[in-house]
Amino acid sequence: MDSLSLKRPFIWLRRFRHRRGYGVHSPFAFGFITDVVYEKTPYYKYEELAAQSLCSRLPYEPARVLRLLFRLVNYAQPRTLVDAGPETTASLYLKAGKEACRYIRMDEADKLPLAGDVAVDFLYLHHPHRTDFVRAAFDACASRVTPRSLFVIDGIHRSRDMAALWRQIQQDKRTGITFDLYDLGILFFDKRMNKQDYIVNF
Numbered sequence: 001m002d003s004l005s006l007k008r009p010f011i012w013l014r015r016f017r018h019r020r021g022y023g024v025h026s027p028f029a030f031g032f033i034t035d036v037v038y039e040k041t042p043y044y045k046y047e048e049l050a051a052q053s054l055c056s057r058l059p060y061e062p063a064r065v066l067r068l069l070f071r072l073v074n075y076a077q078p079r080t081l082v083d084a085g086p087e088t089t090a091s092l093y094l095k096a097g098k099e100a101c102r103y104i105r106m107d108e109a110d111k112l113p114l115a116g117d118v119a120v121d122f123l124y125l126h127h128p129h130r131t132d133f134v135r136a137a138f139d140a141c142a143s144r145v146t147p148r149s150l151f152v153i154d155g156i157h158r159s160r161d162m163a164a165l166w167r168q169i170q171q172d173k174r175t176g177i178t179f180d181l182y183d184l185g186i187l188f189f190d191k192r193m194n195k196q197d198y199i200v201n202f
Helices: 003-014 027-037 045-056 063-076 090-097 131-142 160-171
Strands: 080-084 102-106 122-125 150-154 178-180 184-188 197-199
Touching: 027 063, 027 178, 045 063, 045 090, 063 090, 063 122, 063 150, 063 184, 080 090, 080 131, 090 102, 090 122, 122 131, 131 150, 131 160, 160 178, 160 184
Parallel strands: 080 102, 080 122, 122 150, 178 197
Antiparallel strands: 150 184, 178 184
């Protein structure tokens, strides 16, 4: 059992008052937390994707994270989705969230394989042991956002360096509303909404 697993009960207790949208007054943020983050719909694809994950022999994320990624893509309905980081079972869930979207793998942070006029509608950025990669990949993709873009960053509290980088990204003038789920950070870019940083007990 790793150190994060041992700390998780204490993390959950510390964030207890941030569960299920408690105290959130923004209709957008409350709806996102209750209808997407905490959604319990047993999508028929979950069992199929779990079976595919076992057969793939790829590194895997926790099931609750994988299912949330599926829901986030399903919610965002992106035209272009960038998967930045090592190949994992998350790729199966990202692709299944909207099968018609353009899926792009990004292995090198300074090389985004997209034409210059193509927007990044959805980014899953997962390389928390390499803050240099996370910073560079975020900058490359954040220069191509639209008001409907949604970014997900894995491991925002995995280390002090990642926590510091997450705070910098939250304060970046390009970002709008953010959600800190401890395991994941979620970013929106619609500047018509008042910027707010929410903590969610996920």
